[in-house]
Every structure is written in C-alpha cells, then in structure tokens.
Amino acid sequence: MLLEDEQHVIKWLSQYGALPKTQILQMLYNKPRSTAEKIIRNLKRNMQITDVGGGYYLGLDGLCKPDQRMILAVWVLLKFINVVDPMAHYPATYPAQLFFLKENTGYEIVVLYEGEQHLSKLLHPQDEDTKYIFVLPNIQMASQLVLPAAPCLFATVEFNGEEIPEVLFYRGGDEEWTTSVRLPER
Structure with a gap:
C-alpha cells in the first residue's frame, strides 16, 4: 500500500x-x-x-x-503549487499542455515555440472561468498570437545556467511588455 x-x-x-x-x-x-x-x-x-x-x-x-513542453509547463505550474491541490492538475487538450484549478478557476498552460503562433487559434475556452498562460521563448512573440476569448497571461522560463529556472510573468501589449509581480518563492 x-x-x-x-x-x-x-x-x-x-x-x-x-x-x-x-x-x-x-x-x-x-x-x-x-x-x-x-x-x-x-x-x-x-x-x-x-x-x-x-x-x-x-x-x-x-x-x-x-517531454520538454510538459517540463516547461510544470515549471510554470510550480509557481502556483502551494495553492493548487496535488490532484487538481493534469494534462490538457492539445495545443495546451497542462490544466490546473486554482480557486475555482481553470488555467490552461500552453507552451509555444518560435513559429508556432498559429496554434493559439485552436484554443476555445470551455467556460467563462477558463484562463490561459502562454509560455513563450520570448515575450515579443506574444504580439504575434491570435488570442482566445479569455483572459491570458504570458510567461517565459529562463534557466540562466541554473537548474531551477526563473519564471517571469508579463502584462502589457504591443511593444511594451513589463514583468508583472513575481510570484513569491516558497
């Protein structure tokens, strides 16, 4: 047992x-x-x-x-892990990698590589409580996405030679992207 x-x-x-x-x-x-x-x-x-x-x-x-996409999605999930039940996250439907529930809101983590901007068109929120977190190789790529009709957050995962990467979240639009409040470390 x-x-x-x-x-x-x-x-x-x-x-x-x-x-x-x-x-x-x-x-x-x-x-x-x-x-x-x-x-x-x-x-x-x-x-x-x-x-x-x-x-x-x-x-x-x-x-x-x-699966490197899944690994990047899990790095993002780990920024929320202390407020997500251990059984409240699981693989998502393509093109998203991972789905998790946080305070009755569903989040889908979508990892996109350079040249895959078109995949964002495939996302269709199932309900009004769904939010998306796009993990991108660089924040400039965000302005090239066709976003779903749902709130979206953008993130980058930067290793900077370390085993544990820094996950940065962004807000803004067009050419002016700023990092939003960094989530507290556990």
Whole structure:
C-alpha cells in the first residue's frame, strides 16, 4: 500500500511522463526536502519509479522520454503549487499542455515555440472561468498570437545556467511588455 504522497508522485509521472527530480521535489513542497527525497528513494526501492537520463529525470520506467513542453509547463505550474491541490492538475487538450484549478478557476498552460503562433487559434475556452498562460521563448512573440476569448497571461522560463529556472510573468501589449509581480518563492 502506497502512502498518499507516493501515490501523488506515481500519478504525476503517469500523467506527465519523465520529469526532472528537482520538479518532483518541488511538487512535494509541503514536505521537508529530506522527507521528499525519502519518498523518492522508497518508490525507487519498490521499483515503482526509476531514474531516466542518468538520474536527472524520474519516470515510471527507464524507457520514458521527457517531454520538454510538459517540463516547461510544470515549471510554470510550480509557481502556483502551494495553492493548487496535488490532484487538481493534469494534462490538457492539445495545443495546451497542462490544466490546473486554482480557486475555482481553470488555467490552461500552453507552451509555444518560435513559429508556432498559429496554434493559439485552436484554443476555445470551455467556460467563462477558463484562463490561459502562454509560455513563450520570448515575450515579443506574444504580439504575434491570435488570442482566445479569455483572459491570458504570458510567461517565459529562463534557466540562466541554473537548474531551477526563473519564471517571469508579463502584462502589457504591443511593444511594451513589463514583468508583472513575481510570484513569491516558497
């Protein structure tokens, strides 16, 4: 019988594929790091999860391939993780990567690469409470998107040589984009 936190880790890896170990540790934000690492060790020992990519990633089996779009979406999710129930986020419908609920509002995280601006036309909000977070390689790309009829937020994920990236959120329009209030670190 798996503990609740172990079940969460298994669920996340089954939904999102292989994820960096750092992300799993941050998703277990409410546990001391030593406890979160113990949860991972126990799952490995019981052969529920395994190292992928030399141990940088964790997956349900060694053949899992990390999906870089999903990994970027999870970095954005992690900025909200302390206000999102562990079971209230899951894969979204294409072209979005991830859906989560925060205070009865649904957010879809959409990761777009350069040249994929046209994919934003495929988004159609299911209800008036849906919001979108577009993760872009650079904020200038936002002015090239055809946005859905829903509130939209824009973000960039900047690694700057670090293992844990800085996620910046933007507001504005046209050529004048400014970073909005950065979300507090946990």
